[in-house]
Amino acid sequence: MSKKLDAAVLRQDFPILDQQIHRQKQLVYFDNGASTQRPQAVIDAMNDCYTRTYANVHRGIHWLSEQASDQYENARGVVQRLINAPHNNEVIFTAGTTLAINLVANSWGRANLGPGDEVLLTICEHHSNIVPWQQVAADVGAKVVFADVTDDGLLDLNDFKAKLGPQTKMVAFTAVSNVLGTILPVKEIIALVATVGAKTLVDAAQHVPHEPTDVQDWNADFVVFSGHKILGPSGIGVLWGRQTMLEAMPPFLGGGSMINQVTTEGFTPGELPAKFEAGTPPIVEAIGLAAAIEYVNQISLPAIAAHEKQLAGRLMERLAEIDGLKILGPSIEHRSGIVSFVVDGVSPQDLSILLDQQGFAIRVGHHCAMPLHQKLGLKSSCRASFYLYNTMKEVDAFADALAKVVKRLR
Ligand SMILES: Cc1ncc(COP(=O)(O)O)c(C=O)c1O
Numbered sequence: 001m002s003k004k005l006d007a008a009v010l011r012q013d014f015p016i017l018d019q020q021i022h023r024q025k026q027l028v029y030f031d032n033g034a035s036t037q038r039p040q041a042v043i044d045a046m047n048d049c050y051t052r053t054y055a056n057v058h059r060g061i062h063w064l065s066e067q068a069s070d071q072y073e074n075a076r077g078v079v080q081r082l083i084n085a086p087h088n089n090e091v092i093f094t095a096g097t098t099l100a101i102n103l104v105a106n107s108w109g110r111a112n113l114g115p116g117d118e119v120l121l122t123i124c125e126h127h128s129n130i131v132p133w134q135q136v137a138a139d140v141g142a143k144v145v146f147a148d149v150t151d152d153g154l155l156d157l158n159d160f161k162a163k164l165g166p167q168t169k170m171v172a173f174t175a176v177s178n179v180l181g182t183i184l185p186v187k188e189i190i191a192l193v194a195t196v197g198a199k200t201l202v203d204a205a206q207h208v209p210h211e212p213t214d215v216q217d218w219n220a221d222f223v224v225f226s227g228h229k230i231l232g233p234s235g236i237g238v239l240w241g242r243q244t245m246l247e248a249m250p251p252f253l254g255g256g257s258m259i260n261q262v263t264t265e266g267f268t269p270g271e272l273p274a275k276f277e278a279g280t281p282p283i284v285e286a287i288g289l290a291a292a293i294e295y296v297n298q299i300s301l302p303a304i305a306a307h308e309k310q311l312a313g314r315l316m317e318r319l320a321e322i323d324g325l326k327i328l329g330p331s332i333e334h335r336s337g338i339v340s341f342v343v344d345g346v347s348p349q350d351l352s353i354l355l356d357q358q359g360f361a362i363r364v365g366h367h368c369a370m371p372l373h374q375k376l377g378l379k380s381s382c383r384a385s386f387y388l389y390n391t392m393k394e395v396d397a398f399a400d401a402l403a404k405v406v407k408r409l410r
Helices: 007-013 040-053 063-082 097-112 131-140 157-163 186-194 243-248 283-299 301-319 348-357 370-376 392-409
Strands: 091-094 118-122 143-147 168-174 199-203 222-226 237-241 259-262 267-269 325-328 338-343 363-365 381-385
Touching: 040 063, 040 283, 063 091, 063 283, 091 097, 097 131, 097 168, 097 199, 097 222, 097 237, 118 131, 118 157, 131 143, 143 157, 157 186, 168 186, 186 199, 237 243, 283 301, 301 325, 301 338, 301 392, 338 348, 348 363, 348 381, 348 392
Parallel strands: 118 143, 118 168, 168 199, 199 222
Antiparallel strands: 091 237, 222 237, 259 267, 325 338, 338 381, 363 381
16 A cells, blocks of 8 residues: 655654644654654564564464464565565674674674775765774774765765775765764765775665665665664664675674584684674564554655655755854755755754744754864764655744844854
8 A cells, every 4th residue: 555645644653743732842853864663564564473473583482472483574575575676584683783893893894804905985974984993994094085075965985996906905974964964975985995995884874764775776885774764663773784794704792692613612604694783683673664664665655755855955055044054065966855954153052942832843962973073173963854745834834933043042
């Protein structure tokens, strides 16, 4: 069954958005880049598992364990179809994007990086795609290098090409900047990287929930994302990896489920995907994630992308009317539904506190992207980020409220 993208109707599926009940004011939730909200269908799917079918997976031959295992493996298939992964066992459930990147950095990185090698990132990465590489590079004697962005918020391809070379062993980059909203040319970047034979990891945390993702079309080696940014629960994320790569990599975490055999002398690792899913996995979270993806599929990702672009375009027009306000990032054609900004002489923190008092939830701070803020000469910024339940009416109300708050704070 498909659903039309009518945000005013869809938002009725999200109980938390009716905040009049809780705070006597209408919530305008523009913090979707940090985390999205859950529709009743996701809450019901998780509730149903806990109420009727919960047990540990792959560990018992009893009926409940079979039910839970079937649902857990079904969720893997739902993710596989979402990102067009060629093989089911290439989809690894992790605790989130952060853990997925740590897995690749530690497993692939420690086995393949050494002195003189470089990991090339972009300056607009989230800390979770910087720090794990810095940690591993420091241990193995490799170097982390950053490609710049241009003044208009696009990846500086000349700088990127200049920094890409035979010394580059991994290029790990975001598909969409969580601050600038820039949509990076993922396919073009991966094609460039292929010319030097390096591997690629795409941080798709801000991409998978907002537009179609096809890992085969991208031709990436690794793609990662988080469940909570696509209407799913927190505590679950996905690492997709090319099968040959994952098979060649050593396990990251050790424990139950990830082995073939354990003796007092040692162990042999299990097959994919179990090899990378040590311990009891996020069972109910996987079931919730599958329900979230099914909800998003009913609406369709191209429709969601178009809706968010309209909202972002409108907000950018309205913000341009405010004196001294600077929007970070590129023009609307290169942008997803993220609009970050600063206002001359006004603290981003003060702005967001006053807006929060009126029911507007936005993000303020460095958005886990300190190197980018340092490059921009900023300590922090405000960020409005949209999802399918946001409306044009909310954007206008936000722009009106912001204009008034700016006046008050000056
Ligand atoms: C681009 C990007 N990468 C990685 C992350 C980290 O995701 P998580 O905290 O779910 O692991 C985020 C979260 O804000 C993000 O926006």
